[in-house]
Amino acid sequence: MPWPSRIVQQEGLLVLEHMPSIEIAGGDERVQHALARFIGNLSVQTGIPFDRQFPGSPAGPRFVIRCAGTGRRIQAVAEDESYHLIVSRAGIVLTAPNPLGLMHGLETLLQLVEAGPLGWSVPYVQIDDTPRFAWRGLMIDVSRHFIPIEAIERNVDGMASVKLNVLHLHLSDDEGFRVESKRCPRLTSLASDGLYYTQSQVRDLIAYARDRGIRVVPEFDVPGHAVSWLVAYPSLASGSPPKGLVRSQHDELRPPLDPTQDSTYKLLDVVFGEMAKLFPDQYFHIGGDEVDGKYWDNDPKIRTWMQNHAVKDDHALQTYFTERVQKIVHKHGKEMEGWDEILDGDLPKDSLIQSWRGPASLAAAARMGYKTVLSAGYYLDLMYPASQHYAVDPLAGESAALSPEEKSNILGGEAAQWTEYVTPENLDNRIWPRLGAIAERLWSPESVTDVDSMYRRLLVLSRNLEWLGLEHEAGRRRMLGRIEGNDMPPELLAPLAMAVEPVKEYDREKTQVYDGKAPLNHLVDAVSPESEWARHVNALGVRAVHDPSAREDLRRQFIRWRDNDGIIQPYLAASTLREPLIPLSRDLATLGTLGLAALDAIETGKPISPDSRKEQLAQVLATAAHHAELFLAVTPAVRVLVEAEPGQ
């Protein structure tokens, strides 16, 4: 995963129990590093202590690596990432025009290693692989909850394993400014709560990512989402300055920068100049999203300035701002990237538009001649199932009607992980394994759309990611253990924990105010955004309509749901971490009872009246209610059975 462009499997296995005998030609230092990493990961994954000493062991299979070029000094958007991999009786041959392709080929090879009747081995195979899109990214918001560098790095490892190539860091927002500025130290001393990356950490991270074929694009969000800037420089606020960093949804004063003051641009020039040197990537992201015009409308100085300069409305004022910022970014040798609100025909054509508002703005940008990247549909914080992200294709929908040249402006896509309700503890859980489905959409041919196959491979990916140190599973287990405490036997919480999912989209805000200092230690924070178990049970429900053995499996589950509630209620009441789960457990028991009745009805074939069915359906639907920012994701399994009951 992601599935390669072209794969031909042959009969036979190459045994890999001994360190291969390795020959390398070409490439740059990244090839050596990638190979050392490959051997290290292979040791971890197989448990065989492969000796990392080059050129390996003559007892092992031959492994020939050829890299035609050295790649760009600063990784660029359109480098050739293709590779060819042949595994045969003669050994392994991996060739690529560029170190990037070579790294991708090594990741593919690692995924092919399995233990079988001959020991660890790789199937004979021929793979020609190249990505469909040049821009395959993940954005992480490190402002709302700060994410330490180790957590970023292990996610970079995960990204490399699914062949993503852009890490976009959302480095400043109303909640904090997260990079050391030596020119303007107030930005971190006053506006970071001490939580920020030093420049040396940033340089290390960039080198770490480059070594794994990943560009790092920095984002400093202006003129909105800029309270942290204004805590450090209050005189640049539109209207009155903020009272402090934004801590929660309750903090309503979030003025944008004042686009009418020259000193705003002077500060941006200094900071962006410094950051443009620190981050070597060709692109520099200036945000530009969600500017709240009311601060401009209500500031007499700004209104007067707008009249004097014939700037007709807020949109025009933002365009004025964006154009000036674009010149600053350009002056420091970068191309500007921004969210789709900055879209305006007068922007220089080398600007890049990141579309978060939907496929329409993506298509519009491409049509206007801007390079563009899709994020709408790839927001991981909305808790959608992997299949939903998987179905989002940058070249479908509005974009399907574009000319080939316009289509070529669509560089790819970027998943986004906003962190209102995410801490370093559950970051991995929120990202993985779902990001694998997005990575496959952006790498594999358009025709690769088999959802069942995707989910099967996602499970394998999820397990393999644990070898890299990703904590999506380990973190979930630890957090469930915290909720169980020392008094509750773990098997008692499991039936409930496996049956729920966090509420979707922005529904959590409706019942739990976002607060950066609030503990995120409840069940909603521990469980996966998508329950693999619920997916399984719901599929079982569909099968059970006609398949007696599926009915037997389900019956066991339903009995467990029905009977577990009585056992766990006293435990739920005994801790504030569990008490909010009381209604969910009751609803699960109800669902079990309804499911058993439906199974009985199907098996006895006794017809029920339309009224009874309606009543039962209403009861089933009622169990899908939100509690504790969760809902029962297994409702469809029972619903399909109730609907299948023999009618009168």
Add this chain to the structure above:
Amino acid sequence: MPWPSRIVQQEGLLVLEHMPSIEIAGGDERVQHALARFIGNLSVQTGIPFDRQFPGSPAGPRFVIRCAGTGRRIQAVAEDESYHLIVSRAGIVLTAPNPLGLMHGLETLLQLVEAGPLGWSVPYVQIDDTPRFAWRGLMIDVSRHFIPIEAIERNVDGMASVKLNVLHLHLSDDEGFRVESKRCPRLTSLASDGLYYTQSQVRDLIAYARDRGIRVVPEFDVPGHAVSWLVAYPSLASGSPPKGLVRSQHDELRPPLDPTQDSTYKLLDVVFGEMAKLFPDQYFHIGGDEVDGKYWDNDPKIRTWMQNHAVKDDHALQTYFTERVQKIVHKHGKEMEGWDEILDGDLPKDSLIQSWRGPASLAAAARMGYKTVLSAGYYLDLMYPASQHYAVDPLAGESAALSPEEKSNILGGEAAQWTEYVTPENLDNRIWPRLGAIAERLWSPESVTDVDSMYRRLLVLSRNLEWLGLEHEAGRRRMLGRIEGNDMPPELLAPLAMAVEPVKEYDREKTQVYDGKAPLNHLVDAVSPESEWARHVNALGVRAVHDPSAREDLRRQFIRWRDNDGIIQPYLAASTLREPLIPLSRDLATLGTLGLAALDAIETGKPISPDSRKEQLAQVLATAAHHAELFLAVTPAVRVLVEAEPGQ
């Protein structure tokens, strides 16, 4: 855990949802560090982002910390480690004469924090606590398999949490010399395979341990177990020099140092002098165990020397060696420690004897006036259950007859983790949680001997250790995942994996030659030394003789054992990692069948003949056979049922 010397519980809970308001008086920098660690661990354990800024929040409960003294600059054996902890409506008061006691008190407090109906809280309590023994250690062999510093550090965290205070590192053996020597760099360049600690890492580790109340005692094993020395300095060998480092049980040439050459002592003086500076502890461990006399007997030069010097036998020769080494150790300001083979009445009385051969040598050393520490009975690599270690008391057995003064020579005990079959991947699994039982034996009053209580608390400890980053559980899961691969559903291997334990004592050597380069990736390497599940099932077996509900529980298990085998056999055959488990799975199925028959017999009350019973018992015992370096640990559950069948 360990249980305190004196604890008085009161009605009521102190809520701990906000950062306490902290007042500190006295102590040294270790108190500040310990407090910062406490707050950090509390955040991790509760999921509440406590602000680490001193002095905390006025909204939280009052937390008064008073430390009367500053402790010794170099932590010594007999410092006062006691503390008093009061939790009441008024807040928390922790007092100690010494930073060491203060650290222990903070660990106790952390263990008391639980989530309840009022949120996170601590019960009102008064604790007066002091250790029974002054020396409570863990030895780790880092020579046979090198253990990286991160793995050592996380185990130091674990040690601190159970109030252990000595980390003994077995730093050199036939397999490698594991510390950088600047004076004799050949020791690592020729005799470490590149796997060793730099001096700077050692200094950091010692500071890390000191900060947690733990001394670091280095061991350099001479004159036996010294092949690594001789790979670097072949001319010092008794007989002919070794061919290279010992790699496996097959390497039979393991000469000791030549005790008759002056250059041997010159080298030891240089290296021990350097190491005595690097390791500040009062004690310096020179090993001295298992010297193979045949190399001395067969070396004509050595024989001649012995005749000339009237040294009558090998024991006398070792004593001569030990006395000279003792002078070197003394000269560098240290007291000598050694394994019990060095015991000889002529040794200076400040020598410390570590008894690995049994309580007799411990008592003998104490009687002769030597300080001594017990390790026999605390060897974690022998795979004994926690209860067996728990039953070993340094003052019981031969020592019980000692005079009070002689008894005072017994300083405590030390668990030992030898690493023939241990890698960094399963080190934690081999040590934890069993070490908790030994820690309790060495800390708690002699009267604390309730095994059921110990096991209950050991489970809690095991879970809490995961918050510290210990990998005993996570590693086990990952290693089981490796064996399951991508083809075998995890629930299929579990019944077998939960029912087995590694073979005990040195039985593994009989079927699997120890080889430092062999992969340790099989089920025996993944599962816990003691199966909590088997303990549970065996207790259920005892209850089931009279208790029908226990019989119902067991019946479900037995059916699962019987039926799972047919399902998993094809999976077992499909991978070299699983294939050795085939007979174990068959035996488990047999055990299930026998167990079901025994349950039927008990329930129907139908008497069986002595011959049938004998035949059944023979079948049960046959299922305890060793396969794949494992055995079924659930056999007793069935055996007790067969024996309970109504006889004729």
